[in-house]
Amino acid sequence: MIKTAVLTISDSCANGIRQDLSGQTIIDLLPDDKFQVCRKIVLPDDFQKITDELIRLSDRESIDIVFTTGGTGLGPRDVTPEATVSVSEKIVPGFGEIMRAEGLKKTPNAVLSRGTACLRKNTLIVNLPGSPKAVRESLEIILNVLPHALEMMHGGGH
Amino acid sequence: MIKTAVLTISDSCANGIRQDLSGQTIIDLLPDDKFQVCRKIVLPDDFQKITDELIRLSDRESIDIVFTTGGTGLGPRDVTPEATVSVSEKIVPGFGEIMRAEGLKKTPNAVLSRGTACLRKNTLIVNLPGSPKAVRESLEIILNVLPHALEMMHGGGH
């Protein structure tokens, strides 16, 4: 089983103004014979809180995959990619590229999504967009390669 | 109205050997009911002069969008992407990706274009290629999402 954490990054979800539909969308989409969602967390768009949580999930909880949702746009509070890069040991540029390229087939605004992905220790961190619809479309694109990604991270898959 | 600056980066334009057709192409393409071109500047391929100007346009003149043209290739003097990244607060990778991907449908040399885009304060800086033809093709690809990009930058668009 792939130990998974879902990290919703949204001021309005964190202060209770809005329900966290995007985090729940991720959980609903993950096949439960492969992914075990160990942690579901909601944080405001705060660089320090995001990096602290990513480090904790990687270094202390040994989570295999962290999915973030939210904070990848051009808004003044959007800092999820910067927080992700700041804890990264190795950037994995393909996830962001493919999500934008496939997203463009649905909406030209996909070009504005700044999400990335990285490795930190044995943890893969993937930034998904913020809206439930965009989360669903993006996760469906990358879902099938995640087991192979984990296999490679653990030294196999060659 | 979107406060716009056009920054042509070219040694030969800066010293008067060549006419700045690419900067003028940008101005011609921008719909004048949405974009107000406040500044049109020509600089040589000089890292320090480019970064000084980008900082000034962002921090002092509060320009909404700066379009650069030129200096994105593999030549020894081409430093526009490096200058852009050095003043960046947030990288916006999608613009460069889509301009290369769409450009490849016209010429394989599009892969060599190194342009990027970034946010600095309330300013979006977008690197366009150097030739008038490539400028036209690239700007047409991204033009329609720019109003939405500005809306997001000002805290809206959700």
Add this chain to the structure above:
Amino acid sequence: MIKTAVLTISDSCANGIRQDLSGQTIIDLLPDDKFQVCRKIVLPDDFQKITDELIRLSDRESIDIVFTTGGTGLGPRDVTPEATVSVSEKIVPGFGEIMRAEGLKKTPNAVLSRGTACLRKNTLIVNLPGSPKAVRESLEIILNVLPHALEMMHGGGH
């Protein structure tokens, strides 16, 4: 003639457990009327050894193009992109993007390839994937633009 070096990065090739088929694939694919393979090197997945070799090939041997193969995946020993970025003077993002985008048409796992490309002095360094099949597919995608890339690097091509 384009002075070329082929750098295979693989623990198992370096210690003799596996034959270096990927490096040989690169050599076989390069048209020998344009590319002169001056150096063929095998190194383990060791950050310091890779960066030392890349610096030497660029700064002392004035190689025009270095092709690396291997070390671009998600494995704990895969550090080729990090070594490449660490010696880079200018990143050339299009090569990695197009190899992943084209690779995806053959296998979804192409999204996991982390290869990049960069300039250091007068040397273009391009990360190719590790398997002979993926090397062949990736090199075929970019081969035709390399002479123009070299021309630009030497101040021409405008």
